Amino acid sequence: QKEVEQDPGPLSVPEGAIVSLNCTYSNSAFQYFMWYRQYSRKGPELLMYTYSSGNKEDGRFTAQVDKSSKYISLFIRDSQPSDSATYLCAMSRGGSYIPTFGRGTSLIVHP
Amino acid sequence: DTAVSQTPKYLVTQMGNDKSIKCEQNLGHDTMYWYKQDSKKFLKIMFSYNNKELIINETVPNRFSPKSPDKAHLNLHINSLELGDSAVYFCASSHPGTVNTEAFFGQGTRLTVV
Numbered sequence: 001q002k003e004v005e006q007d008p009g010p011l012s013v014p015e016g017a018i019v020s021l022n023c024t025y026s027n028s029a030f031q032y033f034m035w036y037r038q039y040s041r042k043g044p045e046l047l048m049y050t051y052s053s054g055n056k057e058d059g060r061f062t063a064q065v066d067k068s069s070k071y072i073s074l075f076i077r078d079s080q081p082s083d084s085a086t087y088l089c090a091m092s093r094g095g096s097y098i099p100t101f102g103r104g105t106s107l108i109v110h111p
Numbered sequence: 112d113t114a115v116s117q118t119p120k121y122l123v124t125q126m127g128n129d130k131s132i133k134c135e136q137n138l139g140h141d142t143m144y145w146y147k148q149d150s151k152k153f154l155k156i157m158f159s160y161n162n163k164e165l166i167i168n169e170t171v172p173n174r175f176s177p178k179s180p181d182k183a184h185l186n187l188h189i190n191s192l193e194l195g196d197s198a199v200y201f202c203a204s205s206h207p208g209t210v211n212t213e214a215f216f217g218q219g220t221r222l223t224v225v
Contacts, residue, residue, distance in 0.1 A: 008151070008152065041218075041219070041221075042218055042219070043115070043201050043203075043216030043217050043218050043219050044154070044201070044216050045215075045216065046213055046214065046215075049213070086152060088152075088154065098144070098156045098159060098167060099214070101153070101154040101155075103151060103152050103153050103154075104152045104154075
């Protein structure tokens with residue numbers, strides 16, 4: 001079992017839909033949880049990060065962490081075609097620890 | 112004013128050749144990384160440098176050698192290229208004290224070994 005599991009998709013939704021992207025993990029030492037967005041032929045860019053459990057909202061994006069279930073989610077409201085990209089979750093024990101990435105979920109938002 | 116820049120963007124080469132990929136960041140970060148992303152999109156850490164010192168060297172073949180002439184540059188040299196080295200290689204950097212959460216990535220170098 002990999003430390004971080006993420007369904008590769010693709011996930012195809014109509015414009016305006018609410019999107020839910022998820023990751024599970026096995027290492028209970030993870031404290032920092034991140035979501036990166038990667039457009040085709042580009043490098044990943046940090047979208048959001050949270051520390052420990054709870055929710056964090058930024059515009060149309062909400063990150064949710066449930067440490068008891070070892071489950072994190074990213075919700076996208078009112079999805080747009082420009083949201084079409086691969087979304088990678090990543091998590092870290094913090095300090096000098098390098099994040100471990102999921103394999104990414106490909107999201108397609110069609111007009 | 113690109114933050115993290117890599118060259119070349121594309122690299123096609125034959126098996127057995129030696130090649131280098133260059134990376135530069137103008138963000139003033141102390142820590143730089145090399146990641147490999149395979150065809151299944153897995154992003155795996157290869158090396159990490161903190162202020163020119165290697166602090167992590169994951170189990171990559173010793174044909175791969177990182178070199179950091181100064182804290183703004185981290186180059187990757189690959190000897191005796193193999194078919195399995197074909198992947199996208201990303202350079203990244205992060206600010207000291209941010210627990211590595213806010214890594215900034217370059218655009219990637221797509222390496223194809225034929």
